[in-house]
Amino acid sequence: MHQFQPYPVDLLELNPFTKISSEWMLITAGNQEKSNAMTASWGGLGVLWGKNVAFIFVRKNRYTKEFIDKEAYFSCSFFDKKYKNDLKYFGVVSGRQEDKFKISGLTVNFKDNIPYIDEGNFICLCKKMAAVPITEAHFLDPEIKEKWYSGKDEGNLHTLYVGEILNVLAR
Numbered sequence: 571m572h573q574f575q576p577y578p579v580d581l582l583e584l585n586p587f588t589k590i591s592s593e594w595m596l597i598t599a600g601n602q603e604k605s606n607a608m609t610a611s612w613g614g615l616g617v618l619w620g621k622n623v624a625f626i627f628v629r630k631n632r633y634t635k636e637f638i639d640k641e642a643y644f645s646c647s648f649f650d651k652k653y654k655n656d657l658k659y660f661g662v663v664s665g666r667q668e669d670k671f672k673i674s675g676l677t678v679n680f681k682d683n684i685p686y687i688d689e690g691n692f693i694c695l696c697k698k699m700a701a702v703p704i705t706e707a708h709f710l711d712p713e714i715k716e717k718w719y720s721g722k723d724e725g726n727l728h729t730l731y732v733g734e735i736l737n738v739l740a741r
């Protein structure tokens with residue numbers, strides 16, 4: 571297991587656009603018995619309701635969503651480039667089909683009972699503040715439905731989760 575240091579949020583110099591959109595992250599949720607993780611490249615880091623928060627967008631049919639919904643916490647783990655193939659794997663295979671940790675060799679570790687990926691180098695540990703299912707009625711720009719959801723069933727709509735960032739870990 572790697573040694574992580576708590577990292578003060580006000581010292582962060584990361585670019586959230588490249589960090590999330592190009593480098594991607596693994597969203598992890600679950601408990602000591604069973605956890606699951608999936609790749610995400612949509613989301614944000616910001617401020618809401620007086621807290622530093624992470625925003626993640628998870629389609630209803632993701633197995634990881636079941637773990638996020640069941641537990642009070644989730645994490646966002648970021649990685650060095652050398653893990654890109656693992657991130658691709660976590661983004662195309664579902665934990666319903668196979669044990670992604672076993673096959674990839676990536677490992678789950680826990681801090682304060684919150685699961686995160688030990689091979690990551692920058693982790694946001696989050697406490698769920700809100701879960702907002704996004705419906706078609708929310709789309710103001712018709713292109714959104716056409717481009718991202720057309721021909722797909724309800725299970726493809728996203729839920730927005732807002733998580734208070736309790737801790738940032740870095741190594």
Ligand SMILES: Cc1cc2nc3c(=O)[nH]c(=O)nc-3n(C[C@H](O)[C@H](O)[C@H](O)COP(=O)(O)O)c2cc1C
Binds near residue numbers: 661
């Ligand atoms: C680069 C990349 C980014 C992705 N971003 C998201 C995302 O932001 N939200 C989402 O619901 N799915 C996203 N996915 C798809 C999930 O990672 C994928 O469906 C995964 O297999 C779900 O795993 P699970 O069923 O074990 O939860 C992304 C996939 C890739 C490859």
